[in-house]
Amino acid sequence: MxxxxxxxxxxxxxxxxxxxxxxxxxxxxxxxxxGPSKSSAKAVFPSTxxxxxxxxxxxxGATIFDGEGQQIDNGVIFMSAGEIVxxxxxxxxxxxxxxxxxxxxxxxxxxxxxxxxxLGDYPTPSVPAHSDGNEATSPVTPEVWAxxxxxxxxxxxSRALANGGITSLQILPGxxxxxxxxxxxxxxxxxxxxQAMKFPGAPYGMKMACGENPKRVxxxxxxxxxxxxxxxxxxxxxxxxxxxxxxKSKGTKPPKRDLAMETxxxxxxxxxxxxxxxxxxxxxxxxxxxxxxxxxxxxAFHHAVESYKIAxxxxxxxxxxxxxxxxxxxxxxxxxxxxxxxxxxQQAGACVVIHSDDENQIQRLNQEASKALxxxxxxxxxxxxxxxxxxxxxxxxxxxxxxxxxxxxxSGKMADVVLWNGNPLSVYARPEKVWIDGAMLYDANDPGRRxxxxxxxxxxxxxxxx
Amino acid sequence: xxxxxxxxxxxxxxxxxxxAAETIAITGGKVVVGDGSAPMDNATVVIRNGRVVAAGGxxxxxxxxxxxxxxxxxxxxGIFAGFSRIGLVEVGAVRSxxxxxxxxxxxxxxxxxxxxxxxxxxxxxxxxxxGVTRAVVSPSTGNSMFGGYGAIxxxxxxxxxxxxxxAFQFVEFGETGHSRAGGSRAAAHILFRAMLEEARTYxxxxxxxxxxxxxxxxxxxxxxxxxxxxxxxxxxNSANDILKVLDLRKDFPSLKLVLVGAHEGWRxxxxxxxxxxxxxxxxxxDLPEGFEELAATQSNIGRMKQAGVQxxxxxxxxxxxxxxxxxxxxxxxxxxxxxxxxAAGLSWDEAFAAISSKPAEIMGMGAKLGxxxxxxxxxVVIWTGDPLELSxxxxxxxxxxxxQSLSNRQERLRERYRNPAPGALPKxxxx
Numbered sequence: 001m002x003x004x005x006x007x008x009x010x011x012x013x014x015x016x017x018x019x020x021x022x023x024x025x026x027x028x029x030x031x032x033x034x035g036p037s038k039s040s041a042k043a044v045f046p047s048t049x050x051x052x053x054x055x056x057x058x059x060x061g062a063t064i065f066d067g068e069g070q071q072i073d074n075g076v077i078f079m080s081a082g083e084i085v086x087x088x089x090x091x092x093x094x095x096x097x098x099x100x101x102x103x104x105x106x107x108x109x110x111x112x113x114x115x116x117x118x119l120g121d122y123p124t125p126s127v128p129a130h131s132d133g134n135e136a137t138s139p140v141t142p143e144v145w146a147x148x149x150x151x152x153x154x155x156x157x158s159r160a161l162a163n164g165g166i167t168s169l170q171i172l173p174g175x176x177x178x179x180x181x182x183x184x185x186x187x188x189x190x191x192x193x194x195q196a197m198k199f200p201g202a203p204y205g206m207k208m209a210c211g212e213n214p215k216r217v218x219x220x221x222x223x224x225x226x227x228x229x230x231x232x233x234x235x236x237x238x239x240x241x242x243x244x245x246x247x248k249s250k251g252t253k254p255p256k257r258d259l260a261m262e263t264x265x266x267x268x269x270x271x272x273x274x275x276x277x278x279x280x281x282x283x284x285x286x287x288x289x290x291x292x293x294x295x296x297x298x299x300a301f302h303h304a305v306e307s308y309k310i311a312x313x314x315x316x317x318x319x320x321x322x323x324x325x326x327x328x329x330x331x332x333x334x335x336x337x338x339x340x341x342x343x344x345x346q347q348a349g350a351c352v353v354i355h356s357d358d359e360n361q362i363q364r365l366n367q368e369a370s371k372a373l374x375x376x377x378x379x380x381x382x383x384x385x386x387x388x389x390x391x392x393x394x395x396x397x398x399x400x401x402x403x404x405x406x407x408x409x410x411s412g413k414m415a416d417v418v419l420w421n422g423n424p425l426s427v428y429a430r431p432e433k434v435w436i437d438g439a440m441l442y443d444a445n446d447p448g449r450r451x452x453x454x455x456x457x458x459x460x461x462x463x464x465x466x
Numbered sequence: 467x468x469x470x471x472x473x474x475x476x477x478x479x480x481x482x483x484x485x486a487a488e489t490i491a492i493t494g495g496k497v498v499v500g501d502g503s504a505p506m507d508n509a510t511v512v513i514r515n516g517r518v519v520a521a522g523g524x525x526x527x528x529x530x531x532x533x534x535x536x537x538x539x540x541x542x543x544g545i546f547a548g549f550s551r552i553g554l555v556e557v558g559a560v561r562s563x564x565x566x567x568x569x570x571x572x573x574x575x576x577x578x579x580x581x582x583x584x585x586x587x588x589x590x591x592x593x594x595x596x597g598v599t600r601a602v603v604s605p606s607t608g609n610s611m612f613g614g615y616g617a618i619x620x621x622x623x624x625x626x627x628x629x630x631x632x633a634f635q636f637v638e639f640g641e642t643g644h645s646r647a648g649g650s651r652a653a654a655h656i657l658f659r660a661m662l663e664e665a666r667t668y669x670x671x672x673x674x675x676x677x678x679x680x681x682x683x684x685x686x687x688x689x690x691x692x693x694x695x696x697x698x699x700x701x702x703n704s705a706n707d708i709l710k711v712l713d714l715r716k717d718f719p720s721l722k723l724v725l726v727g728a729h730e731g732w733r734x735x736x737x738x739x740x741x742x743x744x745x746x747x748x749x750x751x752d753l754p755e756g757f758e759e760l761a762a763t764q765s766n767i768g769r770m771k772q773a774g775v776q777x778x779x780x781x782x783x784x785x786x787x788x789x790x791x792x793x794x795x796x797x798x799x800x801x802x803x804x805x806x807x808x809a810a811g812l813s814w815d816e817a818f819a820a821i822s823s824k825p826a827e828i829m830g831m832g833a834k835l836g837x838x839x840x841x842x843x844x845x846v847v848i849w850t851g852d853p854l855e856l857s858x859x860x861x862x863x864x865x866x867x868x869x870q871s872l873s874n875r876q877e878r879l880r881e882r883y884r885n886p887a888p889g890a891l892p893k894x895x896x897x
Contacts, residue, residue, distance in 0.1 A: 124753045124754050124755050125754050125755060125756050125757055125760075126755050126756065127756070127757075155753055155754060156753055159752055159753060163752075163764075212559075308880075308883050308886065309883050309886055309893075310886060311883075311886045312886050312887050326789070326791075327785075327789075328592075328788060328876070329555075329556070329558060329588065329589060329787075329788045330557075330559060330785075330788065331557060331558060331559035331560070332559065332560055334557075336879055338876045338879050338880050339876065340880045344880075344883060344886070348886065359753055360750065360751070360753070363750075363752075364750075364799070367795060367799075367856055370856040370857065371795075371856050373857075374856055374857045374858075374859070377857075378859050379880060379884070421805060425856065425857070426855065426856065427795055427798030427799060427801075427802060427854055427855055427856050428798060428801060428805075428855075429802065430802050430803075430805065430806060444806050444807065445807055447808065456754070456760075459754075459760045459761070460705070460730070460733060460760050460761040461730075461733070461760060461761025461762070461763060464761065464763045464765065
C-alpha cells in the first residue's frame with residue numbers, strides 16, 4: 001500500500017512518502033520508558049504490556065528452526081509461564097503436567113519479527129485521515145515518536161499475526177525526512193493502547209533517510225534539501241548541533257530541554273539504534289563515513305537494495321541490511337535491485353534481515369525469505385533453511401536490541417513461537433498456532449483464537465476468516 | 467540523438483534475434499496442460515511452427531524434432547498474467563518512463579496502449595525469465611473514468627509484443643471512478659451513461675459531432691464497447707458497486723463485461739455467476755485498504771469459484787508493472803489456503819489454471835493461448851519443480867515456439883557483483 005502511495009504521490013509531484021522510504025528514531029533519557037537505559041531519568045509513555053495467561057505446552061516430533069541457524073529434526077520444545085524452558089531432540093524430557101501437541105510433519109520457528117513496518121502509523125483503511133507516518137513539515141524531526149501515531153486498531157496487526165506469525169515488529173516513521181523520528185518496538189498483541197503493545201525493555205530506534213525521498217519532498221517546495229549534497233550537509237549540521245547540546249548537557253549550565261536533541265544525544269550515547277533508509281551503494285558508504293565523523297553507529301540500513309555491491313564493506317562495518325527479497329524498479333534508486341541481494345550479503349558474512357515495509361508482505365515474510373534463499377541457491381550460494389529463518393527472527397531481533405528476550409528458541413527467552421503446518425519456506429505452509437509470551441493468540445483451528453479489531457467489528461466480512 | 471537511437475535499436479534487434487520456430491519435443495517431464503486437469507507424469511510436449519501440436523503421455527515424437535529431456539522437470543504453459551502494466555513502465559517514479567496514465571491528455575477512451583508497450587523494457591525481460599509469457603496490459607485512468615484500450619501482449623524478446631491490440635476498454639468504477647467522474651458514484655454512473663449515449667450520437671453523424679464530454683475519437687472508441695465487440699474491463703471492488711455495474715447491462719445490453727479487482731466479489735458471487743460475468747481478481751488482498759473493500763479476504767477467489775464464477779488471477783495496482791513473477795506465489799498461496807478451516811482456496815490444478823488458461827479464456831483468447839492443448843501458441847516453460855513452489859527455478863522458456871533468452875540486467879548485475887571487491891580492473895570492466 002505504501003508503495004502504491006509513494007508512486008501516486010511521486011507521479012502527482014506531491015510530497016508525502018509512504019513506506020519505501022522511512023526513518024528511525026532515537027531517544028535520550030526517556031529510552032528508559034520501556035527498557036534498560038543508561039539514563040536514570042524516569043520512563044515516559046512506559047510499556048504496560050503484560051503477558052496473557054498461558055498453559056504448559058510441549059510440542060513433540062516437529063522440525064525446529066531455532067532462529068540462530070540450527071535445525072533440529074524430530075524436535076521437542078517445552079514452554080511454561082511465558083518462557084521457553086527447553087528445546088532439543090526426541091530425548092528431551094517431557095513434563096507430565098503439560099498440553100502435548102503432536103508436531104509430526106509440522107515445523108516450529110521463533111515468532112517472526114518484522115524490523116520495518118508502518119502498521120498503525122499508516123493503517124488501513126488508507127484514508128488521508130489515517131496518514132500518520134511522515135511529519136513532512138520539516139526535514140529534521142528527531143523529536144517525533146512513531147508510537148504517538150500508532151493506531152492499535154489497525155486491522156493489519158491481526159493479518160500479520162494470523163497469516164505471517166508475526167510476534168514482534170518495529171514501527172518506524174516514514175522517510176520523507178532526514179531525521180524521521182523515533183521508532184517503537186511492539187509485541188503483536190491486540191490492545192486498547194499503544195503502551196499495552198510496547199515491547200518491555202526494547203531500546204528505541206531512530207529513523208533516518210537518505211536519497212530520493214527527502215530531496216523530492218523538500219526540493220519540490222524549494223526548500224533544503226533539494227539535492228543529495230544538501231541532505232548530507234543538513235544531516236551533518238544537525239549532528240554538530242547534537243554534539244554541542246550533548247556537551248552543554250554535561251556542563252554546569254544545561255541547555256533548555258529539547259526533544260529533538262534528546263533523541264540525537266540518545267544515539268550519540270549508544271542508547272538509541274539508528275535505522276537508516278538508504279538504497280544506493282555509494283550513499284550507504286557516505287552514511288558510514290558520516291557516522292564515523294560523529295561517532296555513532298548505524299545499526300541497519302533499510303531498503304538497501306544495492307548492499308550486494310558493497311557486501312564486503314558492510315560485513316567489515318558490521319551493519320545489517322534490512323531488505324526486501326525482490327522489490328525493484330519502483331523508483332530510480334531501486335533500479336539496480338536484484339533478488340540475490342540477501343544471498344550475496346550472507347556469502348560475504350554480512351548481516352541479513354528480510355523486512356516488509358508493507359502491510360501485505362508482512363503476512364508472508366517467511367515466503368520472502370524463502371524466495372531470497374532460492375535465488376541464492378540458484379546462483380550457487382549454499383545457505384541452509386535454518387539460516388533463511390534467522391533472517392526473519394534472530395537477526396531482526398538483534399538489530400532491534402531485543403535478542404536477549406526473543407528471536408530464537410533458547411531457554412529463558414520469551415515463548416514467542418509459531419507452529420507451522422508445513423515447512424515455512426514452502427508456499428503451501430501456513431501458521432497453525434502462534435504463541436506470544438506463551439499465550440496462544442492464534443489458532444487456525446479455533447475461530448475464537450482470532451483477533452478482530454474494533455474497526456472491523458460489525459462490518460461486512462467480520463465473521464470471515466480473513 | 468536520433469541516429470544514436472537507431473543504432474541502439476538495430477543492435478538490440480540483432481542481439482535479440484530469435485531463432486526461427488523449430489520443431490521441438492520436450493520429453494519425460496511432468497506436464498501441466500493448464501486447463502485445470504491434473505499433471506501428467508512422464509509426458510511429452512511437441513511444438514511445431516510456433517504452436518503446440520500435442521501434449522500427453524502417448525505422443526509420437528516427430529523425427530526431425532529437437533529433443534529436450536525434461537525428466538524430473540515440470541513442463542507447463544507459460545504464465546498468463548491476467549492483469550498488468552508490463553512494458554508501460556521502466557522506473558515507476560520516473561514520469562518520463564511511465565506510460566500508464568495520461569492525466570494531461572484531452573483524450574480518454576481513445577488512448578491505446580499498443581503504441582506504448584515497450585518490448586525492450588527491463589521488466590519484460592525480468593518477468594520473461596521468471597516464466598511469464600503473456601499478459602493483459604491495461605492503461606490507468608487519467609482525467610476520465612475511461613483509461614483507454616488495453617492489449618494482450620507476449621513477453622518475447624522480439625520487437626513485436628502485441629498479440630491482440632484493442633482487446634478491451636478499461637474503466638474505473640468504485641472509489642477511483644467516483645474521483646475521476648467528479649466526486650460521487652452518481653457522477654460516475656451518469657458520466658458513463660452519457661458518454662455512451664454521446665457515442666451513439668456520434669455514430670449517427672460523425673461529421674456533426676460536438677460534445678462537451680469528449681472528443682470524437684473517444685466517442686468512436688466507445689462504439690465497439692456498446693455493441694459488445696470489445697470487452698469492457700471494469701475495475702470495481704465493493705459488493706454494492708459490483709451489483710450496480712452488473713446493472714449497466716439493463717441500459718446497454720450488449721456490454722461484454724469483465725470485472726477486475728472485485729475484492730468483495732464473494733459477497734455477491736451468485737449475482738456475478740448468474741450474470742455470467744468473468745472476474746480477474748486480486749488473489750491475496752485481505753485488508754480494508756479502502757471502505758470499498760471492507761470485506762476483502764484471501765478466500766475471495768475460492769468462494770467465487772465455488773459459486774460458479776469464471777475467475778482468474780489479475781493483480782491490479784499490485785506491482786503490476788514489475789512483479790508479474792508473483793503470479794505463481796499467489797496461486798500457491800490459494801492452494802495453501804485450502805488447509806485452513808472455513809477458508810476457501812483452490813486446488814492445485816485450479817490454481818495453475820487461474821494463471822494460465824482462465825485469464826486467456828476470460829479475455830476471449832482461450833482457443834489460442836493459456837494452455838498446452840493442441841493448436842495453442844507455443845508458450846511453454848520448463849521448471850526445475852512445482853512451478854507454484856518458491857524454491858523452483860525456470861530453466862527454459864518458449865514463446866510462440868521460439869526459445870527465449872533468459873538474460874536480463876538483474877542477472878548481469880548479479881554476475882558482476884558475485885564477488886563485490888574489484889579485481890585487476892574496476893567493476894565497470896566486468897561484463
